[in-house]
Amino acid sequence: MNNVVKSSLLSSLLCEFNEAVHSDIVNQLCRKKCTDFTRKRNMNFYSLIYYFIFRNKKTTNSELTWFYSSICEFEKRISKQALNKAVRKMNPNVFIYLIHIFSKIYYSSQLPKDYRGYYLIAEDGTYVEIPYNVYNAYDFQFCLGKHVHDIFDVKKIQSKAGGLYDVMNGLFVDFSMKPAPYSETPLAFEHLYRTQKIFEGKKVIYLADRYYGSAEIISHLEYLNYNYIIRGKKYFYKKQVALMKSDDEWINVEIDKKWLKRFRFSNEAIQIREEKPVIRIRVIKKIFKYINQKGEECKEELIYFTNLDSQQFSTEEILQLYSMRWDIEVSYKTLKTTLELERFISEDGDAARNCVYGKVLFHNIAGIIRKELNKKISRDTTDGKQYVTNITQLQEMVYETNFLYSIINGKKTQIKQKIENIVKMINKIKVPVRPNRHYKRWGRVIVNPPSYRFRLDGRNNPKVKSFKHVLITVAP
Structure with a gap:
């Protein structure tokens, strides 16, 4: 598929997403009260949604100036006080809906990339710092610990956030924000349930870190017919793992009634284990060597769980696929550093949620463009080196080339032209991948x-x- 067709598909996707933002469903979902966003104002509901998505300045006043200048309506610029009044009306659930809609539109197009016919989706959680006040302390709660015994000991308020991320296509298929004590396990189940229809009938490989290797999650993935590669903790299925005679073989784990009582989040997982009590898991061991801060060479045994067939996927390929999960960690870093995820416009808890969800949507827009550029770079590179798109420069180009005006007005031809202009600049925004980037950086x-x-x-x-x-x- 040539670049002209790709840019046309991307512009069609963004225009279809814009139609969804302007729809009556979104107008209803964004209201906290039935009387909100019913009058024609200079900051209506879809303008406020795009304001949250394209925020990129250091202060609210400069953001308002940039926003109204970008949509060529500078004479309608509102004050910071009027913005705060509109922000308090916005229901954060509308952004969760828009993240799902963006994903559905994307996967129904011809743009998605796969790995040997499989979609690679990664699950991981993080903490997002929320503005400090008493209301947010009750809303987002806090974790008790050595130095925190009650609300008066709280110095920093955080939200447990998590996302289901497509590592091949560069977008969050789902994203959630919960109170700080919320566990990553129920968060993962929420994402699997909500995205079930998106991946229905598709082949999926689920990538996750050490906190997601429970028997309940593995059983639920079997119910969904998903494959998985999950890094395991040392005490997971330790009796069966101890009997292994090689570094790559299958184990059988029997789930008895006592174990089954600990299944709390998935009725489907309970049902499949009642019908078939034995889980068959392929376990892979790998010795990882590194240098600690004292300059000493250390070894650590890493364990991976998967249900991919050993005839089709070798040990090395499984490890390579798991390493691709790192892209979700890079995305969190990009959100927090480059996009300044934790810079808010108000102390209100719902406003903080809107700011975070808006940044995630912008990350998705830039992310799918980045993956297309990376594919073109790898196809055109002839010097044997590996290059990728500089995500920071790409995001700046999306801001500065005024994508906002073209998207908010549904101008498909202009969007297509802007994407083609970015493609022409591809050699100026690509950066070489450092060799051995996943090996030791310290202790040199x-x-x-x-x-x-x-x-x-x-x-x-x-x-x-x-x-x-x-x-x-x-x-x-």
């Missing part, structure tokens, strides 16, 4: 310490410490 011996704090690219030089009469780099 250097001859001389850096004499200044920043390198030429503005980044911090690595910290160093003295060890056995030499200087060794340490993690920041």
Whole structure:
């Protein structure tokens, strides 16, 4: 499929998403009261949605100036007080709906990429810091600990957030924000239930870290006919794992009635285990070597659980597929650093949710473009090196080339032209992938310490410490 067709498909997708934003369903969902967003105002419901998606300045006033200038309605610019009044009317649930709609539109197009016919979806959670006030402390709650005994000990308010992320296509298929004590396991089940129709009839490989290897999650994935690759904890199925004679073989785990009582989130998982009490899991072991902060060489045994056939997927391929899960970690880093996920316009809890969901939607828009550019880069590269799109520069181009005006007015031809212009700039926004990027970065011996704090690219030089009469780099 050539670049012209790709840009046309992307522009059609964004125009269809714009139609959904302007729809009556969204107008109803965004209201907290039936009287909200019923009058014609300078900041109507769809303008406010796009305002949250395309926020990119340091202050609210500069954001309002940029927003109304971008949509060529500067004379309608409202004050910061009027914005706060409109923000308090916005129901955050509308953004969850829009994230789902964006995903449905995307997967119904010809754009999605797969790995040997499989969609690779990764689950992971994170914490998002919320503005501090008493109302948010009750709303988002807090985790009791050594230094926190009651609400008066709370110094920082956080929300447990989590997303189901397509690593091949660069978008969050689902995203949620819950109170801080909320567990990642029920959050994962919510995402699996809500996205079930999107992936119905499709082949899926579910990628997850150590906190998702429970028998209930694996049983629910069997019910959905999903394949999975999950990194396991050392005590998961330890009796069966201890009997392994090689580093890659299948184990049988019997779920008895006592174990089944601990299944709390999925009736389907309970039913499938009642009918078939034995889970068959392929276990892969790998020795990971690294240098600790003391400069000592250490070894750690990593365990992975999967149900992919050993005849079709080798041990090395399973490990390679799991390493692709790292893209969701990169996305969280991009959201928190480049997109400033935790910079809010109000202390109100719902306003904070709207800010976060809006950033996720913008990440999805830029993410699907990034994956298309990466595919073109890998296809056109002839020097044997690996390159990827600089996500920070790409996001800046989406902001500065005024995608907002074209999308909010549904101008398909303009969107297509802007995407093609970005493709022409692809060689100026690509960056080389550093070799051995997943191997040790710290514990390296250097001859001389850096004499200044920043390198030429503005980044911090690595910290160093003295060890056995030499200087060794340490993690920041």
